[in-house]
Amino acid sequence: MLLSKLVGERTKENPSDATIRSHALLVRAGFIKLVANGIWALAMPARRICKKIENIIREEMDAVEGQEVSFPVVMPRELWEESGRYSSIGDEMVRFKDRNQKDLVLGMTHEEAAVYLCRNWVSSYQQLPFMIYQLQTKFRDEARSRGGLIRVREFVMKDAYSFHMSQEGLEEYYQRMYDAYSRIFKRIGMKKVAVVKSDSGMMGGNIAHEYMLLTPSGEDTIVLCSSCDYKANIEIAASVREPNRDDISSELEEVFTADKIQIDEVSELLKVPAHKTIKAVTYENRYSGEIIVAFIRGDLEINEAKLKKLVGKDIVPASLQDSQDVFAGNIGPIGLTDKVKVFFDTSLKEANNMVGGANKPEYHITGIDVSRDLKGVRFDDISKVRENEKCPVCGHELNLENGIEVGNIFQLGDKYTKGMNMTVLNREGKAQHPIMGCYGIGIGRALSSVAEESNDEYGLIWPMSIAPWHVYLCPLRLDDPLVKENAYKLYRELEEQGVEVLFDDRDTSAGVKFSDCDLMGIPLRVVISPRSLKNNQAEVQSRTKDFNKNINLSDVTSEIKKIISNSIL
Amino acid sequence: MLLSKLVGERTKENPSDATIRSHALLVRAGFIKLVANGIWALAMPARRICKKIENIIREEMDAVEGQEVSFPVVMPRELWEESGRYSSIGDEMVRFKDRNQKDLVLGMTHEEAAVYLCRNWVSSYQQLPFMIYQLQTKFRDEARSRGGLIRVREFVMKDAYSFHMSQEGLEEYYQRMYDAYSRIFKRIGMKKVAVVKSDSGMMGGNIAHEYMLLTPSGEDTIVLCSSCDYKANIEIAASVREPNRDDISSELEEVFTADKIQIDEVSELLKVPAHKTIKAVTYENRYSGEIIVAFIRGDLEINEAKLKKLVGKDIVPASLQDSQDVFAGNIGPIGLTDKVKVFFDTSLKEANNMVGGANKPEYHITGIDVSRDLKGVRFDDISKVRENEKCPVCGHELNLENGIEVGNIFQLGDKYTKGMNMTVLNREGKAQHPIMGCYGIGIGRALSSVAEESNDEYGLIWPMSIAPWHVYLCPLRLDDPLVKENAYKLYRELEEQGVEVLFDDRDTSAGVKFSDCDLMGIPLRVVISPRSLKNNQAEVQSRTKDFNKNINLSDVTSEIKKIISNSIL
Secondary structure, eight states, rough: GGGOOOOOOOOOSOOOTOOOHHHHHHHHHSSSEEETTTTEEOOOHHHHHHHHHHHHHHHHHTTTTTTEEOOOEEEEEHHHHHHHHHHSSTTTOEEOOOTTTEEEEEESOOHHHHHHHHTOOOBGGGOEEEEEEEEEEEEEESSSSTTTTTTEEEEEEEEEEEEEEEEHHHHHHHHHHHHHHHHHHHHTTTOHHHHHHHOOOOGOOOOOEEEEEEEOSSSSEEEEEEESSSSTTTTOOOOOOOOOSSSSSOOOOEETTTTTTTTHHHHHTTTTOOBBBEEEEEEEETTTTTEEEEETTTOOBBBBHHHHHHHOEEEOOOOOOOOOSSSSOOOOOSSSSSTSSSEGGGGTTTOSSEEEEEETTTEEEEOHHHHHTOOOOOEOOOBBOOTBBBBBTOOOOOOOOOEEEEEEEEEEHHHHHHHOOOEEOTTSSSSOOOEEEEEEEEHHHHHHHHHHHHHEEEEEEEOOOOSSSSEEEEEEEESSHHHHHHHHHHHHHHHHOOEEEOOOSSSSOHHHHHHHHHHTOSSSSEOOOOOHTTTEEEEEEEETTTOOEEEHHHHHHOOOOOOOHHHHO | OOOGGGGOOOOSOTTTOOHHHHHHHHHHHTTEEETTTTTEOOOOHHHHHHHHHHHHHHHHHTTTEEEOOOOOOOEEHHHHHTTTTHHHHHSSEEEOTTTOOEEEEEOOOOOOHHHHHHTTTBBBBOSEEEEEEEEEEEEEEOOOTTTTTTSSSEEEEEEEEEEEEEEEHHHHHHHHHHHHHHHHHHHTOOEEEEEEEEOOOGGSSSSEEEEEEEETTTTEEEEEEEESSSSTTTTTTOOOOOOOOOOSSOOOEEEEEOOOOOHHHHHHHHOOOOGEEEEEEEEEEEOOOEEEEEEEEESSSSSSHHHHHHHTTTTEEEEOOSSSOOOOGGGOOOOOOOSSSEEEGGGGTOOOSSSOOHHHTTTTEEEEEEEHHTTTOEOOOOOOOOOBBBTTTOOOOOEEEEEEEEEEEEEEHHHHHHHHHHHHHOOOSSOOOEEEEEEEHHHHHHHHHHHHHHHEEEEEEEGGOOSOEEEEEEOOTTHHHHHHHHHHHHHHHHHTTTTHHHEEOOOOOHHHHHHHHHTOOOSSEEOOHHHHHTTTTEEEEETSSSSSSEEEEEHHHHHHHHHHHHOOO
């Protein structure tokens, strides 16, 4: 490829809306261009990277007997009603009417389509297990897109769906996928990927894992044990805490606290530490409107993902108005109306001498002994794990790290096959709902994640396996006939040998050429100049600078081929 | 691939909604499944065919220096307002609002996105010419989808856009694309493809060509000269007709024709042949509502594409109500109100002794001499060419054939670069709007078109270049250990050598296996049976039946590799 013809402008200026480095660099290198909020166009280099990522994924999916298929982007409402998700998914799903007033949606995931394709087409246990996958555009109307291709509204995803006769069969295949995913991220060139247990969210099902690229700019928080192998998304990481109980329990007492309602205000006024207070956090069931009150130790935070799972429905934080039943700033566990649904975090179990709202304006109650005063209450783990807390497995200290979710795998159970009534005949000739797994990787996010992990002050640094081109061929003084002749000769020779070359055929300075090369992150730079030609050589340098060598022109192609094949897994 | 695991049911029953053969066969073979009107899911075999078609297209696009990019499926209204197409395109374009009430559209083509990507990113004439292309999903809300993947609402298209500094530059590149397209359809395995001049329709611009696969089930009509090289879509095929003039012109006379208003009724009543009558056909400007009357010889038909081009706007047939100005059944060229816009077909030029409406109820006028009575009238070619009329180039007879449009190429001019204000600096340093070309091929339609051209009473017949698998390996009596051993051994051997094999590992009869093989259209069938193994051989037969040979087991793989490489262009 001739650089002079490449569509895409390289620039030194960081885009003003870029909050993370990969976003800025991808835009500055002319790889991606914003079309609308969360919607991007990809120029040739980004498209080439995506194609290489897609091909690595295809190879690994085919290696676990995947059948590549294609589901549509646009689907009829009916399909999503069968699974119940037409109503359970909110604004993220785009809905519209066609010219005949039929309701259609844009696919955000394809479980429904996968079941639809196989239903009636697969009839016997002998056809199972099987896995189908596709690479297809999805649209999710994210409220908040960010980070270049990290969180967008339109994206291409590899999504796979496996079908099994039993949970054991699923688990066996799930492990193969688990390993295939590990290979994929390794081959793509990601270094710090942690596999963590996760919440299955809107997918339903129980066991799920996320592949997290650990990086400070990641939006997700991952809990990792400093000693054992425990890793989990904070959304599901289990909390383990010391009992919060003094030797002697005080009596209950109502105290006047005026307009003090925040934990820190009450704590200061009454001279009690935050962990001896009971915090009430209020939510609303997104569909029924029911009010939910979650009680938790004052110094801890509610983990909304855990709470949501308990409620079984989508919840949103609610700021209540004072009413006959509830006084927003003074909600407490004693004497609260039964018109609201109540949850207690395990951090309150057996706690005593606690301060909580009195359920009347301007008053709190001190001396609450949860064991004594709140009989029959159920406790659930609905708190967020904090740095340095104890590992639920080995008891050692936990660390928190940020990560980007680059892939996920789910055990779905029969949620979709049952909901959509897909059956196959088992060995005994009886109709049975197959058990499903599903497995996703976003292509653009993978690209951006590698860029986020692999860059320096000069620009992007692509791993050889997904680099847009292997070599940046950089002649200096192209007006020199000898340089021109040798550069074009090498260009042809490399391409004939299957080496992918971006040829900087511009009549511009060495400085501009070198900085463009660094910004674009091409793994190998080959310089041909009047000076190098004096020794009949070219200078070959790796983008990471750990390789720099003058090589005889006649050996350049073979040496480069060696470097390339050694650096692709 | 093991056939036992392949998702997709093969059946003998034709789907009731299938009107053409390829549609029925693709469904019967389990290749495609309807999800909603004009929206399909593709099973593995169809997806494999698409991938091969896509790769052939990619190779040819890269060979003419194409840069593969990616534009989004969902685009903001603003982009389409810049080009003026947000309002000029009708219901075919899906429009919807996102969660923030922003107007978005689903891309039906990507000229706007192409200009958007290059605008500001390409600044100098030195970067031109260049071509960018993508393979991307489009959605067009077709009123009438049909024919399996022939005419659908959602489809993947290869669309390419070239940018040039001059019309000459565009024409030179256009010719390269013209040739690349011819190679593509040849490599895909289409036999009867005609390149015809066409109307540029909603794309704008002037010169355009369509690649038409000639087949009786095609929806398009193509005009071909029986002698010279003239070929054109009937929408633009020029009409050449004998003068329609008698030696002596009669006088004008109003005659009472009562309720006779159709050409055949008037013709019968007044005893004049249809070609001596003037037919008035009425339309409405889709946007302004203006009434349009097109006059044409009574025995001919209006070519709406030609008329639309003259009007410059979209038109729809209008059935008028009688009013003060216009009497629907009696419209004629003499005395017609000037409140309607009038067009005359060239078939009326110099015609005399014609019968036309009298512009009053129940009356016609006879003896109309167009030269004498309609001074200053302009004549345009707005008629449909008929079978056996004269070639506008050589005068020989024209033939009409049906065809499926499998590709199209357009010279766009500066419609989009001007409308969207994309400029580059020319050699003299002045800002200039580049000239564009655009070039499309629908992937699914290509697949269905090949299927339509290439099948027999038993099923599909895939050309080797795009076949889902090269070989259908068909062991008979897999319960025989010797058959089993040799079949699996050959399966592994073929796959190791890069031969794509669909292995029929089912415990079923030879009849079922052979008919599935024929239905799916795999080019080569390899049978291993107790009988063939007596001679240590396998029977290799081509789907077309023109090759059938018993081959020693040790030679099967190499022979098959030879057949494959000989049959792929």
